[in-house]
Every structure is written in C-alpha cells, then in structure tokens.
Amino acid sequence: MGSSMKLKTVIPTMMLAMCCFAAQAETLSVDIELPRIDVAEYHRPYVAIWIANQDRTVAANLNVWYQQEDGPEGEGETWLKDMRQWWRRSGRSLELPIDGVSGATKVPGTHTLVFSETSDQLSSLVAGEYVLCVEAAREVGGREILRLPFKWKSGQAQTTSVTGETELGEITLKIES
Template sequence: MRIVLTSALTGLAVGPAVLAGPALAAELAVAIEIPRLDVSEYHRPYVAAWLEGPGGAVTNLAVWYEQAKRDGEGTKWLKDMRTWWRKSGRDLAMPVDGVSGATKAPGTHRLAFAGDAKPTAGLAPGAYTLVVEAAREVGGREVVRVPFAWPPTAPAGGQARGEAELGTVSLDLKP
C-alpha cells in the first residue's frame, strides 16, 4: 500500500515486528522535490521512482505522467525517462495500479511504504539504490540515486540532490 502525504510523514502505522520479522515490518519513505523553475514554457516533469536491488532487479515505487490525455497520448513521452524506460518501463503496460499517477506540481512529494505490504514486503535483503528520474517537456532529464541497505537494522536514511530537474531526494528507513 502506498501512502502519499503532502506534508510531513506522521502517524504511519508500523506492524508488530514479531509477526513477520524485521524485513516485513520495516518502513521505507521517500521524499522527492520537484524544483520550481523560472522558464518561459513550463510543463510538470514526468517522474519515475524505483528501487534497484541485487542483480539489477527493479521495484517500481511511482511513475508520474500525463495520464489524463485523450487516447493515452501522454504515454508517448514515457520513453523520455530513458533509464527507467530501459530498465522497466518498456516491459510494463501503463497504467500500473498502485504505481502510476498524475504529474505533480513543484514542491516536495512524499511516498511511504509499510514493510508488510507491497512493494517493500517482497524485497530480498541486500544492497539497493533508490533511483529517481525526471524528464520535462522542452526541458532536461536528470537521474538521482540514493544507495541503502535493506532491511534496515536501525533508523537510516540518505539523500541526494539533483542539479536541474530534481531538488532533494531523500530516503528514510525504519526497522
């Protein structure tokens, strides 16, 4: 289950660890900042967020694109998120329930995933990278990466900052 919060992450219920072990109970939260840009023609970026795990396995967290356009015209530009398209997007039939959503306005957008539900419930232990890619019509493209270990044994996190199309991308993990 994905919970989108527009402000701070609060009050997330975390399941009891005794039932399913620490990996299942762990919580993963992502904050993605879409910068406000001073450009003459602005379109909200397409954004994909995913986890790359051991062996390159991809777990999609979110794909924001123009879903509302008629005849699915918005899917024409999904390939502009080139890294995501090659690693996962081209294998998917959009929209993907629980993953795809509409494009977002500038600001910080938060995603939280409880460990006992998809997609984090299925994550094998190992070294992972949170990858966020943004591609903007008549603008640029940027990929930001935050490495982490799963499952967390203590509260952990990390962040990285994009230079143009993405602001701060941060990750918070709770055992």
Template sequence: MKRSISLLTFAGAAVGAAPALAADLNVTVEIPRMTVAEYHKPYVAIWIEGADASAAGTLAVWYDADNREDKGAKWLKDMRQWWRKAGREMSFPVDGVSGATRAPGPQKLVFAGSKGALKALKPGQYNLVVEAAREVGGHEAVRVPFVWGKAGKPASAKGATELGAVTVSVK
C-alpha cells in the same frame, strides 16, 4: 484496527523464513521551482535499483495518465533508464504505481513495505532512483543508497537541474 493487525500478523507468518519487514520506505522528492517560459511538471519514475544495476521494482510513475490520446504512455520512454530496465516490461496504468505529475516543492511519500514492489524485495543494499524528464526541459536521475531489511538513518542526494534533494529512510 484490530483487523489490520491480524492481517499483518498473518502476512508475516506466510513469508516464513524471510525476516519480518514491517518497515516502510519514506521518500521526499523535491521538485524544483523553475522560471522558464514554458514549464511542464516533470514526468517522474521512482524505482529501486539492485547492486547489479538492474531494476528491482517500480514504486511510482508520475505522468499524464489522463491524457486523451494514449493515456500519457507516449512520455513513459523519456524516463529512459527506468524505461529500459523496467518500464517497457510493464503494462500501464499500474494500480498503486501510476499517478499524476506533481507541482514544485517537497513531495513526501511513504511506500508501505507490505505492498507492491517492496513486498517482494529481498533484504540488501539498493539504490532508490528518482528519474525525472520534463517536456521542453531536461532529464536527470538521482540515486540514493538504502539498506532494505532494517531501519536506517536517512540518506539523501541532490539533483543539479531537474530534481532537488531526494531523501530516503527505512522506518
């Protein structure tokens, strides 16, 4: 514990002029339960979109990374907004980003401000985008605005078909 505190302090000092961002991004994504003949858990990309609609970082990609044929990469293009803006620039799998698909129900996620895409994220206004594509199913992207750089109230938005409620808070 003592060790991690001193590491954090050190990280804060190294950033220098940038404001201390001890905050984490708390995200809840609801994967809706569906009664369909052929159900596959959706492929999901969770990413950050800047004010100019460009991608400012990828937090998580849930896909079939254990697939024998090509490690599931075939399906990455189906999260097409993310794929065009960020995914196709990346080389998969990505440590801390790649993950398995998730079952229906609320999925609680915490993205540490000290790691990955959030570590380099400048304070400002963003959208958290949750983009889902389901085999033999549909495609949907849900955007939830958040301000990075200070703690804020949770915000949420709801998908219509492929995603349920998405809630984001900076804590």
C-alpha cells in the same frame, strides 16, 4: 574500514539491534523535491521512482508520475520514454497504468511517499543492498537521475539524501522501523 577492536564493540550492538528490530516491519519513505523552474514553456515533469538491484535491474517500481489522460498534445504515454533509464530497465516491459504505481504529475514542491514492508511495492523485496533511483524528465526541458544506495531489512535506521542540479531538488530516503 574499522579495526578488529572496533568491530568487537560494534558486533554486540548490531546483534542487539537486529534481534530487537527483526520482528518489526521496516518502512521506506522518500521525500522528492521538484524545483520551481522559470522557463517560457513549463510542463510538470514525468518522474519515475524505483528500487534497483546492484546490477541495475529493477527490484521494485515505487511510483511513476505521468500524464495518464491523452491531452491536446497527444497521448500522455508518449513522453514516458524520455525517462530513459527507467524506460529501458522497466517501463517498456510494463503494462501501464499500474494500480498504486501510476500517478498524476505533481506540482513543484516536496512530495513524500511512504511504503511499508507489506506494501504491494515492497512485499517481495528481500533483505539486501539496493539503490533508490529517481528520474525526472520534462517536456521541452531536461532530464536528471539521482541514486541513493541503501540497505533493506538490515535492522538499522537510515537517512540519506542527495540534491539534484536541474530537474530534481533534494531527495531524502528514510528507512525506519
């Protein structure tokens, strides 16, 4: 993209940034908006939030929100497979629940997750390019998956967001030092 002239001016700043930030731990935060959906039969969505490698394999599971207690409609884990991408890439090979990853379903609104570099979820994530995936599936409802590419341990602060059309509202990813 940039010309060599541009590159020359960027490199020193980047190196400066890297030298100063390298020692500092990075923090990844995600804002997830669950829209209010006006339907005859509403169930809170099941949501999976994970970090995918470039080849779509799973690098880290951040959170999975689902009904962990068996209810009158049966086993809560019954609908996990409706988060099709997550189920295929990770869920079906996991022993659930996972401490710190499994969580209860959430009400409409914005929910924020914050993970430090030393958290269980991210401690083994090496520097590189990844994709944050957020997948929501709702009983008697639809399914939507959103993806946000990002760089981990690049020494640069990043803020990106994407807005869903049906099951998910605005998803914002922030990497800060």
